[in-house]
Amino acid sequence: xxxxxxxxxxxxxxxxxxxxxxxxxxxxxxxxxxxxxxxxxxxxxxxxxxxxxxxxxxxxxxxxxxxxxxxxxxxxxxxxxxxxxxxxxxxxxxxxxxxxxxxxxxxxxxxxxxxxxxxxxxxxxxxxxxxxxxxxxxxxxxxxxxxxxxxxxxxxxxxxxxxxxxxxxxxxxxxxxxxxxxxxxxxxxxxxxxxxxxxxxxxxxxxxxxxxxxxxxxxxxxxxxxxxxxxxxxxxxxxxxxxxxxxxxxxxxxxxxxxxxxxxxxxxxxxxxxxxxxxxxxxxxxxxxxxxxxxxxxxxxxxxxxxxxxxxxxxxxxxxxxxxxxxxxxxxxxxxxxxxxxxxxxxxxxxxxxxxxxxxxxxxxxxxxxxxxxxxxxxxxxxxxxxxxxxxx
Amino acid sequence: xxxxxxxxxxxxxxxxxxxxxxxxxxxxxxxxxxxxxxxxxxxxxxxxxxxxxxxxxxxxxxxxxxxxxxxxxxxxxxxxxxxxxxxxxxxxxxxxxxxxxxxxxxxxxxxxxxxxxxxxxxxxxxxxxxxxxxxxxxxxxxxxxxxxxxxxxxxxxxxxxxxxxxxxxxxxxxxxxxxxxxxxxxxxxxxxxxxxxxxxxxxxxxxxxxxxxxxxxxxxxxxxxxxxxxxxxxxxxxxxxxxxxxxxxxxxxxxxxxxxxxxxxxxxxxxxxxxxxxxxxxxxxxxxxxxxxxxxxxxxxxxxxxxxxxxxxxxxxxxxxxxxxxxxxxxxxxxxxxxxxxxxxxxxxxxxxxxxxxxxxxxxxxxxxxxxxxxxxxxxxxxxxxxxxxxxx
Numbered sequence: 001x002x003x004x005x006x007x008x009x010x011x012x013x014x015x016x017x018x019x020x021x022x023x024x025x026x027x028x029x030x031x032x033x034x035x036x037x038x039x040x041x042x043x044x045x046x047x048x049x050x051x052x053x054x055x056x057x058x059x060x061x062x063x064x065x066x067x068x069x070x071x072x073x074x075x076x077x078x079x080x081x082x083x084x085x086x087x088x089x090x091x092x093x094x095x096x097x098x099x100x101x102x103x104x105x106x107x108x109x110x111x112x113x114x115x116x117x118x119x120x121x122x123x124x125x126x127x128x129x130x131x132x133x134x135x136x137x138x139x140x141x142x143x144x145x146x147x148x149x150x151x152x153x154x155x156x157x158x159x160x161x162x163x164x165x166x167x168x169x170x171x172x173x174x175x176x177x178x179x180x181x182x183x184x185x186x187x188x189x190x191x192x193x194x195x196x197x198x199x200x201x202x203x204x205x206x207x208x209x210x211x212x213x214x215x216x217x218x219x220x221x222x223x224x225x226x227x228x229x230x231x232x233x234x235x236x237x238x239x240x241x242x243x244x245x246x247x248x249x250x251x252x253x254x255x256x257x258x259x260x261x262x263x264x265x266x267x268x269x270x271x272x273x274x275x276x277x278x279x280x281x282x283x284x285x286x287x288x289x290x291x292x293x294x295x296x297x298x299x300x301x302x303x304x305x306x307x308x309x310x311x312x313x314x315x316x317x318x319x320x321x322x323x324x325x326x327x328x329x330x331x332x333x334x335x336x337x338x339x340x341x342x343x344x345x346x347x348x349x350x351x352x353x354x355x356x357x358x359x360x361x362x363x364x365x366x367x368x369x370x371x372x373x374x375x376x377x378x379x380x381x382x383x384x385x386x387x388x389x390x391x392x393x
Numbered sequence: 394x395x396x397x398x399x400x401x402x403x404x405x406x407x408x409x410x411x412x413x414x415x416x417x418x419x420x421x422x423x424x425x426x427x428x429x430x431x432x433x434x435x436x437x438x439x440x441x442x443x444x445x446x447x448x449x450x451x452x453x454x455x456x457x458x459x460x461x462x463x464x465x466x467x468x469x470x471x472x473x474x475x476x477x478x479x480x481x482x483x484x485x486x487x488x489x490x491x492x493x494x495x496x497x498x499x500x501x502x503x504x505x506x507x508x509x510x511x512x513x514x515x516x517x518x519x520x521x522x523x524x525x526x527x528x529x530x531x532x533x534x535x536x537x538x539x540x541x542x543x544x545x546x547x548x549x550x551x552x553x554x555x556x557x558x559x560x561x562x563x564x565x566x567x568x569x570x571x572x573x574x575x576x577x578x579x580x581x582x583x584x585x586x587x588x589x590x591x592x593x594x595x596x597x598x599x600x601x602x603x604x605x606x607x608x609x610x611x612x613x614x615x616x617x618x619x620x621x622x623x624x625x626x627x628x629x630x631x632x633x634x635x636x637x638x639x640x641x642x643x644x645x646x647x648x649x650x651x652x653x654x655x656x657x658x659x660x661x662x663x664x665x666x667x668x669x670x671x672x673x674x675x676x677x678x679x680x681x682x683x684x685x686x687x688x689x690x691x692x693x694x695x696x697x698x699x700x701x702x703x704x705x706x707x708x709x710x711x712x713x714x715x716x717x718x719x720x721x722x723x724x725x726x727x728x729x730x731x732x733x734x735x736x737x738x739x740x741x742x743x744x745x746x747x748x749x750x751x752x753x754x755x756x757x758x759x760x761x762x763x764x765x766x767x768x769x770x771x772x773x774x775x776x777x778x779x780x781x782x783x784x785x786x
Contacts (some may be wrong), residue, residue, distance in 0.1 A: 262655070380769050
């Protein structure tokens with residue numbers, strides 16, 4: 001069968017704030033081939049991504065992603081890999097392409113899973129899916145007191161692991177950060193895992209990051225995430241080598257396999273965090289998981305949006321029993337909650353089971369989403385290249 | 394003064410082909426502040442880049458580039474650096490941002506140069522500009538005979554250096570590639586410099602690249618450019634170490650300083666090629682040039698479009714006497730020729746002198762460009778976010 005259609009839906013909350021909260025909007029992808037339908041979600045700026053799909057060709061290696069996707073043969077996962085290579089080459093000079101392609105790739109896996117009546121983790125080669133311990137992923141409060149309350153609330157909800165990130169952390173004094181960290185630990189109690197996400201706040205400044213290490217050690221932080229920009233590999237390596245008791249985590253900014261590999265090999269991180277909605281989808285994420293296993297690094301998903309994206313992000317390391325914790329967003333905007341009719345909720349042990357249903361195992365809430373739909377029209381030379389398609393049809 | 398306006402103009406040839414010829418379209422940037430005007434050019438897919446400027450915010454670190462630029466204070470180059478940092482942080486999750494920002498950054502330098510009545514190389518800290526030896530940058534012919542004719546033509550036009558790239562090279566047999574290389578050498582004669590651009594054709598396959606090394610050695614190739622994807626640093630290092638007689642070149646895909654640095658440090662390339670229209674403009678390109686000097690690597694511009702972009706790409710290494718050759722596109726589409734009224738032509742010694750005029754020293758052909766203007770309208774939620782502005786007003 002051939003890929004008949006790829007439809008992109010820009011969804012958004014009525015109001016978008018400057019919080020570092022990626023669940024405020026979404027670019028949802030629907031792919032149809034034969035009698036099947038698959039869904040995916042880009043973790044990407046919607047308008048630029050839509051333009052990257054429909055935009056006129058600039059030259060041979062700056063083609064819109066559509067040129068490598070529309071009408072292509074789709075029989076099994078190897079076809080997805082072939083299309084991915086073409087996207088990579090034909091859209092080499094279209095910087096937005098990997099973020100857009102990620103959602104399409106996911107949707108192709110979902111579709112093939114439905115066709116094969118298999119969950120994606122099985123299609124991708126795993127024989128079973130291990131449950132994961134979710135860490136509640138939250139933003140730091142504006143004050144340590146707020147963080148304490150959020151951490152307590154997570155504990156009360158049964159979470160054994162939390163991650164706090166962004167907000168004021170790293171932006172004022174070392175003392176203020178230490179207070180925030182103590183609050184996070186106090187709320188969860190002495191046993192739980194506390195992860196910390198610095199949100200690239202120190203650029204490449206190893207000294208600024210190192211100044212926070214004692215406070216991180218004091219609360220037995222499970223990891224320090226993204227102290228630096230994704231490309232500051234030397235800074236990662238220097239901090240990792242100089243502070244062996246606090247493992248580093250990173251990778252959410254990786255938009256291809258090589259970037260993730262470099263964080264492992266050159267940056268010497270201990271946890272590689274991959275967002276399937278950015279790295280090019282499930283295929284390259286699975287490659288990273290395989291590589292992490294070989295290098296003794298722990299794979300973790302990065303997910304800060306809907307449970308459709310969450311399911312996609314769990315597939316690449318579903319079969320890795322020792323890679324046990326998973327990011328689990330707990331303060332999703334209503335849009336991200338409403339995106340699917342089913343959700344991946346902690347079981348009686350507080351763990352997340354991957355769906356056994358075919359594909360991603362998630363049902364997109366087609367009727368409930370129309371109120372979030374952002375109408376877009378792009379006209380070039382008098383010709384409409386994109387107009388928001390109908391969710392219903 | 395403050396940045397009053399940033400206008401983006403999508404220009405294109407009437408017909409766009411799949412040739413790897415980046416001069417077929419352009420995204421031209423006009424910035425106004427106080428009584429001054431500056432121009433720049435993105436080496437980027439125009440529609441996705443326009444969307445990256447106007448597109449609605451997704452969240453705090455996925456903001457459109459406009460949010461970090463419009464209305465900002467602009468007094469001296471440090472202000473450009475400050476805005477660049479904000480773009481990097483505020484548009485962290487907007488993948489297209491660096492390509493778009495590159496053209497804006499260039500235009501800001503042009504504007505400040507005009508205000509200071511200095512060429513950019515002087516504003517950027519160089520005390521003089523050294524002339525460069527242009528290499529005629531061309532695509533391989535479809536046959537070795539075609540390549541021979543193109544090489545001869547370059548020789549007759551007075552070029553002492555050529556670069557052939559893309560086309561069939563690397564895509565068929567080692568023998569066919571050897572014939573192409575011999576043709577390139579024969580056309581230019583024994584004295585000239587012959588550079589070869591493989592256009593990332595071998596992905597990360599060191600063996601495929603190594604198979605061409607004997608033929609490259611036989612013609613005394615000055616460099617082998619982009620045998621691999623930008624991220625295949627281990628492949629670069631392996632080929633570089635295994636074939637010390639053929640230096641490697643790369644970097645045109647770098648869209649930030651770190652990527653260029655990694656090619657030098659991890660990839661062990663001998664020539665770092667920077668496109669100011671992709672790496673974030675003149676500031677980060679100058680940082681790469683400074684870094685290359687410290688690491689004993691030669692800086693070269695990457696330019697395959699107009700002389701506005703060519704002038705911008707020469708500024709970052711204008712003051713480096715030993716970094717002597719420059720890319721010089723010789724088969725530009727008429728659009729790229731028409732983009733400026735003045736051009737950087739070889740002098741009586743066959744060398745390129747940087748303009749002494751303020752800013753980029755180039756005059757945009759405002760009236761002549763209207764016939765290339767691609768009309769675009771982007772409407773989101775019933776509101777027009779972008780409509781092609783007037784070149785004349």
